Amino acid sequence: MTPPLESDLSHVLLTEECIRRRVDALAREISEVYRDEDEIIVISIINGAIPFTADLIRRIDLPIRLDCLRVSTYRDDTRPHRNPELIDTLRLPIKGHHVLLVDDILDTGRTFARVVNLLKKMGPASLRVCVLLDKIGRREIPFHADFVGFKIPDEFVVGYGLDFAERYRNLRCIGVLRPELQNPPEWQ
Numbered sequence: 501m502t503p504p505l506e507s508d509l510s511h512v513l514l515t516e517e518c519i520r521r522r523v524d525a526l527a528r529e530i531s532e533v534y535r536d537e538d539e540i541i542v543i544s545i546i547n548g549a550i551p552f553t554a555d556l557i558r559r560i561d562l563p564i565r566l567d568c569l570r571v572s573t574y575r576d577d578t579r580p581h582r583n584p585e586l587i588d589t590l591r592l593p594i595k596g597h598h599v600l601l602v603d604d605i606l607d608t609g610r611t612f613a614r615v616v617n618l619l620k621k622m623g624p625a626s627l628r629v630c631v632l633l634d635k636i637g638r639r640e641i642p643f644h645a646d647f648v649g650f651k652i653p654d655e656f657v658v659g660y661g662l663d664f665a666e667r668y669r670n671l672r673c674i675g676v677l678r679p680e681l682q683n684p685p686e687w688q
């Protein structure tokens with residue numbers, strides 16, 4: 501039987517197992533890059549990066565401290581806002597610390613351009629970026645992530661943290677939402 505949430509997908513892009521394996525590999529890569537550091541600060545862009553961050557940090561073999569940033573780029577539709585809005589600030593001082601910024605998906609590059617710019621001004625010892633998904637064909641601002649889980653085509657995806665109107669974040673796989681379910685009123 502198809503699970504109820506999964507039946508809203510036109511197709512599955514990445515299965516739970518495929519995501520698990522890739523997150524394992526990313527965590528090994530990250531642990532290797534930072535292996536000489538005493539500690540790193542992971543900054544997760546929530547809500548989208550919550551499941552990915554939770555899985556990733558438990559596989560990183562180093563002491564970490566965790567903080568979160570809230571950035572709003574989408575409201576109840578599939579069209580990005582022009583200017584990502586920062587809704588919250590950091591609790592941890594990052595000056596002089598090694599920072600790993602984690603997000604679910606890199607799309608136009610606007611969110612990262614904004615957040616990275618802001619974090620750099622705070623004087624971290626280093627700043628690297630990790631994304632689970634990269635829609636390379638959609639970039640409006642040139643941006644390169646240091647760690648990338650999967651490169652994906654330009655389709656609106658949900659699941660494993662990625663939402664449509666705050667729904668589907670708890671889907672274990674990542675898939676493309678059926679077109680009739682991504683129907684923002686202003687597109688009609």
Ligand code: 5GP
Nearest residue numbers: 573606607608609610611655656657662663
């Ligand atoms: P960017 O600022 O790079 O255009 O967008 C990054 C943010 O847009 C992501 O953190 C995510 O919230 C949202 N986003 C971009 N593409 C998708 C997508 O295919 N599905 C969902 N659910 N969110 C997306």
Ligand code: MG
Nearest residue numbers: 545548549604
């Ligand atoms: Mg996001």
